[in-house]
Amino acid sequence: MNPEADVLLRLEGVSRSFPGPPEVLALRDADLTVVRGDYVSIMGPSGSGKSTMLNMLGLLDRPTVGRYSLAGQDTAPLKDRDRTRLRGRMIGFVFQSFHLLARRSVLDNVMLSMIYGGVPKAQRRQRAWGALEQVSMTHRAAFYPGTLSGGERQRAAIARAVASEPELLLADEPTGNLDSGTSGEVLEMLEGLNQAGLAVIVVTHDPEIAAAARRRFQMRDGRLKEVL
Amino acid sequence: MTSRKSRDGRFGAGDLLGEAIRGLAGHPGRLALTALTVVLGIGALVATVGFAQTGQRQLEVTFNAVDAVHGVVKPVDDNSGLAGVAPTAVLPWDGDQTAARLNGVNAAGLVSEIDLDNAAISAAPVIDPMAPPTRVPSVMAATPGLIDAVSGILTEGRWLTWFHELESQPVAVLGQGAAELLGVSRVDNQPSVFINGRSYTVIGILEQVERVNGLIDSVIVPQSTARRVFGLEAPDELQVKLKMGAGPMVGDVIATALSPNNPTGYEVLMPLPPSQLRQRVTAEVNSVFVILGLVALVISAVTIAVVTFMSVMERRGEIGLRRALGATRLSIAAQFIAEAAVVGLLGGLTGAAAGILATVALAASRQWTPVLDLRLVGVAALLGCVVGVLAGLLPAVRAGRLEPATALQEGT
Numbered sequence: 001m002n003p004e005a006d007v008l009l010r011l012e013g014v015s016r017s018f019p020g021p022p023e024v025l026a027l028r029d030a031d032l033t034v035v036r037g038d039y040v041s042i043m044g045p046s047g048s049g050k051s052t053m054l055n056m057l058g059l060l061d062r063p064t065v066g067r068y069s070l071a072g073q074d075t076a077p078l079k080d081r082d083r084t085r086l087r088g089r090m091i092g093f094v095f096q097s098f099h100l101l102a103r104r105s106v107l108d109n110v111m112l113s114m115i116y117g118g119v120p121k122a123q124r125r126q127r128a129w130g131a132l133e134q135v136s137m138t139h140r141a142a143f144y145p146g147t148l149s150g151g152e153r154q155r156a157a158i159a160r161a162v163a164s165e166p167e168l169l170l171a172d173e174p175t176g177n178l179d180s181g182t183s184g185e186v187l188e189m190l191e192g193l194n195q196a197g198l199a200v201i202v203v204t205h206d207p208e209i210a211a212a213a214r215r216r217f218q219m220r221d222g223r224l225k226e227v228l
Numbered sequence: 229m230t231s232r233k234s235r236d237g238r239f240g241a242g243d244l245l246g247e248a249i250r251g252l253a254g255h256p257g258r259l260a261l262t263a264l265t266v267v268l269g270i271g272a273l274v275a276t277v278g279f280a281q282t283g284q285r286q287l288e289v290t291f292n293a294v295d296a297v298h299g300v301v302k303p304v305d306d307n308s309g310l311a312g313v314a315p316t317a318v319l320p321w322d323g324d325q326t327a328a329r330l331n332g333v334n335a336a337g338l339v340s341e342i343d344l345d346n347a348a349i350s351a352a353p354v355i356d357p358m359a360p361p362t363r364v365p366s367v368m369a370a371t372p373g374l375i376d377a378v379s380g381i382l383t384e385g386r387w388l389t390w391f392h393e394l395e396s397q398p399v400a401v402l403g404q405g406a407a408e409l410l411g412v413s414r415v416d417n418q419p420s421v422f423i424n425g426r427s428y429t430v431i432g433i434l435e436q437v438e439r440v441n442g443l444i445d446s447v448i449v450p451q452s453t454a455r456r457v458f459g460l461e462a463p464d465e466l467q468v469k470l471k472m473g474a475g476p477m478v479g480d481v482i483a484t485a486l487s488p489n490n491p492t493g494y495e496v497l498m499p500l501p502p503s504q505l506r507q508r509v510t511a512e513v514n515s516v517f518v519i520l521g522l523v524a525l526v527i528s529a530v531t532i533a534v535v536t537f538m539s540v541m542e543r544r545g546e547i548g549l550r551r552a553l554g555a556t557r558l559s560i561a562a563q564f565i566a567e568a569a570v571v572g573l574l575g576g577l578t579g580a581a582a583g584i585l586a587t588v589a590l591a592a593s594r595q596w597t598p599v600l601d602l603r604l605v606g607v608a609a610l611l612g613c614v615v616g617v618l619a620g621l622l623p624a625v626r627a628g629r630l631e632p633a634t635a636l637q638e639g640t
């Protein structure tokens with residue numbers, strides 16, 4: 001077995017600074033290798049650079065220094081159009097604030113993840129329905145986000161993230177707005193998806209969620225350290 | 229990896245329009261307000277064109293009835309001082325027949341005033357010298373075709389015929405005014421009038437004519453009778469009634485037909501063609517109101533631009549999300565342009581409807597027939613759409629340029 005073929009992404013000496021004033025070095029010299037189907041958690045105090053790191057991994061932002069390769073491809077030379085295509089095809093996002101469109105039904109919100117990704121129109125509804133089944137949300141398909149509980153909203157957002165069948169799920173404090181009961185639900189869901197083969201990288205303040213990961217990292221002042 | 233050619237399933241026109249319409253439907257109040265400005269602009273333009281077309285049609289209707297179909301030819305005025313340059317031509321006695329044969333001429337007739345000093349004209353054979361002097365009608369000569377050439381209407385009897393003309397019959401048609409002066413109101417009892425003692429049988433009473441108003445106050449006798457009895461030297465005027473729009477064509481040839489050797493000896497007055505008339509009228513009406521409509525459209529473009537810009541700022545979270553889901557800068561920009569275009573299109577269609585209503589209302593208030601080229605609705609909708617696209621362009625580019633990470637962070 002060739003270990004390189006198993007590598008999903010790799011950061012080598014990646015830094016990201018925001019030009020000030022004052023200049024902020026949000027991410028310093030990060031090295032990270034994530035294999036396919038991996039389960040990674042990142043903890044750290046607020047402002048330590050966790051979101052900056054996830055944005056980098058999700059191709060929503062570019063490193064100031066260093067090299068980021070995704071699926072064996074160096075992302076530095078990619079034009080915005082190709083980065084976008086790669087992102088749409090490979091990466092699903094879950095945010096702390098859900099980012100559901102308030103005036104669309106849950107089903108429409110889930111289908112939104114497929115309109116840019118090359119899924120033929122005829123299949124979108126069916127796949128969205130399947131994704132909602134995975135998170136046990138089919139009974140809320142016609143509801144509007146405003147009428148859902150926090151846990152239900154995050155499940156809808158997870159369904160949206162997986163409907164496009166990505167290889168990598170990036171979750172930035174997915175339980176940050178939830179109580180501990182519903183946090184447990186979300187944790188179960190992430191574990192289930194990971195067991196089904198999806199690589200998961202989750203940023204969290206919840207030790208329970210962090211502990212469930214195969215590899216745990218700690219961030220402080222922009223420095224990434226693995227907890228062994 | 230999918231090849232570039234297989235775009236099947238990619239974010240296409242249908243998806244774009246769907247997203248745009250749903251985006252707009254999320255803010256119906258804002259949509260209505262923005263579209264309203266377009267409605268005003270387009271409505272003003274459509275109403276302007278509608279008013280112009282309706283008014284102009286009305287003008288044509290009134291104009292057609294008289295001026296657009298009547299022409300006249302007469303010898304150049306001797307006293308104009310131009311006599312040396314263009315020697316006066318004489319109208320031939322059969323000029324009416326020559327003219328009637330021309331293409332575009334529906335009817336032609338000759339008419340002349342008879343100069344009679346102190347003529348004695350009455351309905352009684354002998355004039356009582358003791359009777360107080362009364363106003364005396366004048367005498368005119370005409371050919372059979374004149375009645376149609378001047379759109380005359382008879383109340384009683386009939387007009388002069390070719391029999392009367394060819395046989396120089398002692399008959400007369402009385403203009404309404406002359407009939408009243410002479411006390412003649414019926415012709416079925418074959419009344420006579422006497423001119424300098426000679427008797428003429430009255431065969432008809434003329435109620436109304438166009439162009440030659442003197443006829444109403446005259447005793448009208450056949451042209452040949454006037455030549456024989458009064459020594460008429462030449463016809464005064466040739467009156468013609470034309471087919472619509474034939475004015476320029478007839479004007480080109482009529483003088484030569486009447487006098488091949490001296491066509492410049494006539495003064496020819498023919499109506500303008502209707503198309504030329506139309507251009508003149510529309511040009512006048514449109515220039516003012518079109519500017520008003522355009523100003524309204526510029527205002528609506530600014531409104532759309534501002535509202536779209538607000539919408540972009542408000543929906544940064546959504547923009548960030550869409551980028552995360554795989555939307556390119558172009559898809560984002562296209563969505564906002566499409567939204568602005570739909571606003572413009574809706575405004576354009578509604579504006580066209582409003583403009584049509586205004587035109588119909590105006591026409592109804594004056595009892596005119598509303599006239600409006602319905603292709604205008606398509607043009608109006610398109611114009612609204614173009615205004616929307618132009619107005620949406622700048623904010624849409626801004627939306628496309630937003631950094632996804634920043635947009636996600638700033639917008640919730």
Ligand SMILES: Nc1ncnc2c1ncn2[C@@H]1O[C@H](COP(=O)(O)OP(=O)(O)O)[C@@H](O)[C@H]1O
Binds near residue numbers: 046634
């Ligand atoms: N767009 C930005 N411009 C300037 N500074 C930023 C920007 N985004 C993040 N930062 C700064 O970078 C540091 C790390 O931020 P972030 O990655 O959001 O932290 P975390 O997610 O761990 O709370 C913080 O000091 C933050 O203020």
Ligand SMILES: [Mg+2]
Binds near residue numbers: 051052172
């Ligand atoms: Mg964060």
